[in-house]
Structures are given as structure tokens and as C-alpha cells.
Amino acid sequence: MLHVDADGFFASVEQSLNPSLRGKPVVTGAERGIIAAASYEAKALNIGRGMQLHEAKALCPRLVILPSDYESYSIYSNRIFNILRRFTPSIEEYSIDEAFAEIATGRDVCFETPEMLAAELRKTVRQELGLTVSVGISLTKTLTKICSKFRKPDNQTVLRAEHIPLMLKITPIEKVWGIGNASAKKLLQYGISSALDFTQMNESAVKKLLHKPGHETWHELQGHQRFRLNENPFRTYDSMMKGHTFSPPSNNPDFIFAEAVNNMERALAKLRRHRHLTREIGLSLRLKEYHHQSAALRTSLPTDNNRELIALLRQLFTALFIHGQTYRSTTVWLANLEPPHLRQPDLFEARPQSAEQTQLHQTIDKLNKRFGSNSVQSAALLNLREKPTHSRDAKPKRYDKLLKGETKVRHLNIPRMTL
Numbered sequence: 001m002l003h004v005d006a007d008g009f010f011a012s013v014e015q016s017l018n019p020s021l022r023g024k025p026v027v028t029g030a031e032r033g034i035i036a037a038a039s040y041e042a043k044a045l046n047i048g049r050g051m052q053l054h055e056a057k058a059l060c061p062r063l064v065i066l067p068s069d070y071e072s073y074s075i076y077s078n079r080i081f082n083i084l085r086r087f088t089p090s091i092e093e094y095s096i097d098e099a100f101a102e103i104a105t106g107r108d109v110c111f112e113t114p115e116m117l118a119a120e121l122r123k124t125v126r127q128e129l130g131l132t133v134s135v136g137i138s139l140t141k142t143l144t145k146i147c148s149k150f151r152k153p154d155n156q157t158v159l160r161a162e163h164i165p166l167m168l169k170i171t172p173i174e175k176v177w178g179i180g181n182a183s184a185k186k187l188l189q190y191g192i193s194s195a196l197d198f199t200q201m202n203e204s205a206v207k208k209l210l211h212k213p214g215h216e217t218w219h220e221l222q223g224h225q226r227f228r229l230n231e232n233p234f235r236t237y238d239s240m241m242k243g244h245t246f247s248p249p250s251n252n253p254d255f256i257f258a259e260a261v262n263n264m265e266r267a268l269a270k271l272r273r274h275r276h277l278t279r280e281i282g283l284s285l286r287l288k289e290y291h292h293q294s295a296a297l298r299t300s301l302p303t304d305n306n307r308e309l310i311a312l313l314r315q316l317f318t319a320l321f322i323h324g325q326t327y328r329s330t331t332v333w334l335a336n337l338e339p340p341h342l343r344q345p346d347l348f349e350a351r352p353q354s355a356e357q358t359q360l361h362q363t364i365d366k367l368n369k370r371f372g373s374n375s376v377q378s379a380a381l382l383n384l385r386e387k388p389t390h391s392r393d394a395k396p397k398r399y400d401k402l403l404k405g406e407t408k409v410r411h412l413n414i415p416r417m418t419l
């Protein structure tokens with residue numbers, strides 16, 4: 001098994017797109033006021049994810065602060081995964097910058113040793129994308145996660161069966177993939193502080209204390225495969241949430257409601273893409289002073305219909321909004337979701353949501369996918385134009401130079417690369 005994890009991913013992509021940023025402390029997240037990712041140069045100055053930008057700026061006045069450019073990040077992410085596919089067809093895209101893979105090494109395949117494969121993979125990514133990844137290779141997914149972190153950044157670790165106990169001895173239990181905070185706390189009470197202590201526990205005690213997932217991790221740490229590669233993850237969601245912080249803050253109810261509608265539509269587009277239905281919609285309004293107020297309503301039947309939900313959203317907004325107050329963000333969530341395989345057939349077709357409605361939504365989603373989000377939108381969203389401008393509104397730099405065929409809303413998926 002192999003695990004690959006990009007180093008300081010978002011910030012590294014920015015440095016790859018703009019080489020003058022190489023070697024400099026760079027962070028992303030300008031649009032939120034909070035750091036989303038930090039380059040290793042910034043991390044060396046104790047600047048990291050989740051920190052307020054003004055605090056970071058105080059620590060390092062020459063810090064380069066950029067708005068997030070998720071489109072570029074996802075293009076780079078795909079490129080990393082495509083490079084990995086040249087080495088093996090069996091890969092699991094685990095997150096935007098991490099993947100697991102099954103690999104074969106030996107006399108009769110391309111690479112004789114796993115070390116050679118890892119080195120070639122890292123070299124290819126560095127040469128083609130201008131960023132570095134860390135690679136871990138071992139017998140199970142859980143062990144590869146420990147290995148890829150072991151010598152981060154820009155390094156590789158291959159862990160063979162005979163050296164597993166040595167590695168487990170220096171791995172704190174709370175750093176093990178799959179051992180959550182609650183489990184780690186429980187284990188610490190029994191004097192289990194390293195991954196090695198954990199594997200030396202009696203099997204029935206592990207089952208009793210941590211149940212099935214913990215028991216599987218116990219096996220995985222000893223090199224017995226329990227977690228298989230999940231090549232086509234069939235995702236089900238419990239909830240979906242979309243939020244947006246606007247700057248400067250606003251007290252205009254039409255604008256703030258339009259922001260909420262925009263979040264609702266983005267959440268609904270995702271809901272329909274994954275073929276779920278929702279039974280609850282919630283709204284949270286955050287005031288300028290960081291207090292927030294929220295409320296939720298249940299739907300009469302599971303739905304993915306804009307018209308039904310916008311009426312509920314309006315009720316929530318009317319109940320929460322206070323005139324004269326200044327707001328800085330809205331968040332909309334959909335909860336109590338019904339995944340597609342649990343969908344009940346609609347026995348009497350008595351609901352207002354007919355086949356026509358479904359077709360309408362599918363068409364709108366298709367148009368927005370093709371021509372850019374919000375190409376077709378609710379009239380309420382016209383009020384988003386009321387938005388005052390602010391220095392934080394800077395778009396990622398590459399949006400200044402549009403290619404032939406690109407518009408401000410539609411970007412061809414062609415990254416501008418520097419090799």
C-alpha cells in the first residue's frame with residue numbers, strides 16, 4: 001500500500017503558479033480573514049491554518065496573503081492523481097491532496113523496490129507540477145499514513161514488516177489514523193500512550209474498549225490488512241452546509257437574504273448532484289461582533305426543490321433578522337438527508353414536486369455547470385449586486401488574464417503552469 005500527501009498543498013500551488021513566491025512565507029484565505037493554508041516558510045514562523053490574518057501579519061510583516069483559488073487547487077489535485085495512475089491503476093482519491101494506492105514491486109514489474117517507485121513518483125510530481133509530496137509505503141493503509149507523515153515535507157518512508165514495532169514505538173497513539181480524541185483519551189487512562197502499547201493490548205480488551213473500528217485499526221497497525229482500497233467511494237451525507245462571509249459587513253436585509261439564498265442554492269445543487277433529499281433546512285446569521293443566531297425548520301416531505309425550500313428560508317430569515325444590526329456572514333445547512341438508496345418510491349405522486357419540477361432543476365444544474373454557477377439563478381440573487389466593494393475582494397491573480405473562450409464566470413480548465 002502507498003499513501004501520498006502533498007506538502008502545504010494550497011500554498012505550494014500558489015508558489016508553483018507564481019515562482020516569485022518560492023521561498024517566501026505565503027498563506028491563502030484572504031477572502032475569509034482566516035488562514036486556510038500556509039507554506040512551509042510560513043509554518044517555520046509559527047504561522048498556520050486557522051490563525052487570524054492580522055495576527056499572522058503581526059508575526060511576519062512581509063507575509064504574502066492570497067485569496068483562495070480552489071479551481072487551480074482542484075486542477076493540481078487531479079494532476080497529482082493522474083501522475084499516480086501512471087504507476088498503478090488502483091488508487092483511492094482520499095482528499096484534495098491525499099491518495100492511497102495499491103502498488104506492485106519486484107523483478108517482473110517496473111520498479112524493483114518500493115523505494116525506487118516512491119522516488120520516481122516524487123520526482124515526476126516535482127518536475128511536472130513544481131510542488132513536493134511525501135510518500136509512505138507499508139503493508140496497510142494505517143501504516144502508510146504514519147509513514148508519509150514521518151519525514152514530511154518532501155520525503156519518503158518505506159516500512160517493512162520487521163521494522164513495524166520500531167515505528168510504532170515512536171508514534172503517539174493520538175497520531176494514529178482512525179484513533180479519535182475520545183479513543184486516545186480512553187487509552188491513555190489505561191497507560192497506553194504509543195501505537196506499540198496499543199498493539200500489545202489483549203485483543204478482547206481492544207474490542208470491548210473501542211469496538212469494531214478500533215479493533216480493525218489494532219490489526220492494521222500489526223500489518224494485517226483490514227481497510228481495503230475504496231476506488232469508487234459511494235458517498236452518503238448526513239448534512240450539507242454552505243456559508244459565505246461578506247466584507248464589508250452589511251445591514252441591508254435584501255442583500256443578506258440574497259446571500260442566504262445563494263448559499264441555499266449551492267447546497268441544493270450539491271444535494272441534487274449526490275441524489276440526496278433533505279428533511280431540514282437551517283439558517284445561521286453571524287453578526288459583526290461574531291455572535292450568531294440560528295434556527296431550522298423541517299420540511300413536510302423529503303425534498304430537493306428550490307421553491308419549497310426558499311419559502312422556509314424566508315420564514316427563518318424573517319424570524320432571525322434584526323433591523324439595524326450589521327451582519328458579516330450567512331450559512332445555510334440541509335440536514336436529516338435521505339441518501340439515494342434509501343429513497344422511498346413516491347406511492348401516490350401526490351406531492352407538488354412533479355417530474356416537470358425535477359426536469360427543471362436538472363436543466364438549471366446543467367446550464368450552471370456548463371456556463372458557470374449562477375448563470376441561471378433565483379431573482380432574489382439580483383440583490384447580491386447591492387454588495388459594496390472592499391479591498392479583500394481581490395480575485396485570484398490568474399483571473400486577470402483570461403484565455404480565448406474564457407469569460408469572468410466560465411474558466412476553461414487550463415491551468416497556467418510554470419515548469
Ligand SMILES: [Mg+2]
Nearest residue numbers: 005006007097
Ligand atoms: Mg497535505
